[in-house]
Amino acid sequence: MIQKHVDYTKSERAKLILANWDTFVPKFVKVMPKDYKRMLACIDRAQASGLTGDEAIMAAFEENARDTSRVGGN
Helix, strand or coil: CHHHHHHHHCCHHHHHHHHCHHHHHHHCCCCCCHHHHHHHHHHHHHHHCCCCHHHHHHHHHHHHHHCHHHCCCC
């Protein structure tokens, strides 16, 4: 992604980041919506209980739908 940014914009900052990747990579953070993170955790729990594929996804969806703590949309 950063290389494409360099290709399109010739950004000096992006070039610096790529040239010093080992220094900059620890500064990157993963941004993930709360609902998505919650669903991934639900899917993991469903798979740990023996469900696979679509079954695990449906179980996670149903668990998330019943969770009253998220009624406010958070």
